[in-house]
Amino acid sequence: MIDFTFTENQLAVRDMARELAAKHIISSIQQFDREQKMNPALLPAMAEANLLGFCIPEQYGGLGMDYISLGLASEEMEYGDTAARVILSVHIGLYSLPILTWANEEQKQKYLTPAAKGEKIGTFGLTEPAAGSDVVGLLSTAVDQGDHYLLNGEKMWISLADVADYFLVFAWTDLEKKKARDHSGLSAFIVEREYEGVTTGALHGKLGVRAGNTGYISFQDVKVPKENLVYKEGHGFKIAMFCLDQGRYTVAAGSCGLIKACRDASVKYSKERHTFTKPIEEHQLVKQMIANMEAGYQYSTYLWMKAGWLKNQGLRSTRETSLAKWIACREAEASAANAVQVHGAYGFSDEYPVERFYRNAKGASIYEGTREIHTLMQADYVLGHRVDKELEHDLPVVGQ
Numbered sequence: 001m002i003d004f005t006f007t008e009n010q011l012a013v014r015d016m017a018r019e020l021a022a023k024h025i026i027s028s029i030q031q032f033d034r035e036q037k038m039n040p041a042l043l044p045a046m047a048e049a050n051l052l053g054f055c056i057p058e059q060y061g062g063l064g065m066d067y068i069s070l071g072l073a074s075e076e077m078e079y080g081d082t083a084a085r086v087i088l089s090v091h092i093g094l095y096s097l098p099i100l101t102w103a104n105e106e107q108k109q110k111y112l113t114p115a116a117k118g119e120k121i122g123t124f125g126l127t128e129p130a131a132g133s134d135v136v137g138l139l140s141t142a143v144d145q146g147d148h149y150l151l152n153g154e155k156m157w158i159s160l161a162d163v164a165d166y167f168l169v170f171a172w173t174d175l176e177k178k179k180a181r182d183h184s185g186l187s188a189f190i191v192e193r194e195y196e197g198v199t200t201g202a203l204h205g206k207l208g209v210r211a212g213n214t215g216y217i218s219f220q221d222v223k224v225p226k227e228n229l230v231y232k233e234g235h236g237f238k239i240a241m242f243c244l245d246q247g248r249y250t251v252a253a254g255s256c257g258l259i260k261a262c263r264d265a266s267v268k269y270s271k272e273r274h275t276f277t278k279p280i281e282e283h284q285l286v287k288q289m290i291a292n293m294e295a296g297y298q299y300s301t302y303l304w305m306k307a308g309w310l311k312n313q314g315l316r317s318t319r320e321t322s323l324a325k326w327i328a329c330r331e332a333e334a335s336a337a338n339a340v341q342v343h344g345a346y347g348f349s350d351e352y353p354v355e356r357f358y359r360n361a362k363g364a365s366i367y368e369g370t371r372e373i374h375t376l377m378q379a380d381y382v383l384g385h386r387v388d389k390e391l392e393h394d395l396p397v398v399g400q
């Protein structure tokens with residue numbers, strides 16, 4: 001039975017994230033967003049507050065919290081700024097939870113525990129210059145050389161590329177299958193920044209998420225130890241899809257934080273601004289925009305909570321997570337456009353936060369499955385073209 005009452009622990013995580021957002025994000029975000037820089041104090045503050053591993057089991061250095069807590073923290077972080085939520089999405093959703101699920105014990109000790117404690121940062125490298133949605137179009141290869149794999153390739157649009165210590169990377173280990181575009185030729189590896197041949201760089205001039213680091217990673221003849229293969233050769237595609245199930249969940253919940261930020265900014269402004277002798281909150285068309293934000297916030301929240309509930313039971317939630325992500329991102333885009341509209345010309349200036357919300361909202365309809373990919377997924381589920389199998393791996397359930 002789905003229960004909408006939050007536990008004390010879930011509320012404690014929410015409040016911790018809310019406080020951190022107020023202190024370390026909202027107060028300074030305008031400056032960092034303008035300068036297109038990550039706040040250097042943010043990751044240490046998140047580590048200090050245990051926000052980098054709170055839903056990883058205690059035995060691996062986390063706090064053992066559940067998926068609903070992850071959703072609530074994502075919402076609070078994105079209420080502050082999208083770039084802050086992206087940290088949770090990549091470090092926990094796309095890196096730590098997949099390592100917890102698919103890696104062996106030795107790998108967890110080495111690559112999960114320091115990440116959960118916030119001593120090391122992890123990220124996810126799937127996208128390449130020539131391949132995003134079309135995963136089997138990627139070109140990176142990891143050729144078995146006996147005692148190591150030789151990794152070559154280029155990853156692009158990688159969040160925290162310049163910041164992370166560990167990269168969960170996807171590359172072809174079967175070159176015949178690469179030619180045949182057969183995803184069972186892909187494998188996943190943990191690559192350390194310190195390995196020779198690894199270089200990274202930041203992308204500038206982004207539309208949004210400007211207070212976050214997004215970049216490229218280049219691998220040139222990188223010797224990846226055999227023991228850094230995650231799970232088995234040929235399972236890279238399944239692992240990547242599992243990663244996206246967790247990352248998309250944080251994007252869905254985070255987008256609710258963005259919708260709420262749009263709503264709150266619009267409510268405040270509509271009480272202050274007067275036209276035609278009244279505060280604009282009294283004009284019905286302004287009310288309509290605010291009502292739409294509220295509706296989008298409420299139903300998007302139910303969608304991510306349903307996905308979180310399934311995840312807490314250890315059940316597959318690819319379909320529900322995709323729906324939650326698609327709808328929450330759509331509503332965030334619509335809410336941000338309306339928030340700018342409610343602010344009139346002032347919404348067009350970075351004196352107010354809503355222009356940042358508008359730019360940030362666009363990204364989430366592109367990363368972690370574009371709007372079109374989620375639309376197709378949902379149609380295919382309904383039409384019976386897509387049926388999820390239970391994953392063969394025993395999924396550890398966080399928070400139990």
Ligand SMILES: Cc1cc2nc3c(=O)[nH]c(=O)nc-3n(C[C@H](O)[C@H](O)[C@H](O)COP(=O)(O)OP(=O)(O)OC[C@H]3O[C@@H](n4cnc5c(N)ncnc54)[C@H](O)[C@@H]3O)c2cc1C
Binds near residue numbers: 090125127130372
């Ligand atoms: C801020 C940001 C952070 C990111 N962080 C990461 C990260 O940490 N790690 C990572 O690996 N990647 C990351 N990405 C990359 C992101 O996941 C990709 O951009 C995304 O998967 C889309 O791929 P693409 O940009 O290559 O677009 P394409 O796949 O080239 O798509 C271009 C357009 O065609 C449409 N399209 C493509 N195929 C179809 C189809 N079959 N039917 C209908 N329409 C289609 C798309 O919806 C889109 O509108 C990030 C991107 C951004 C913007």
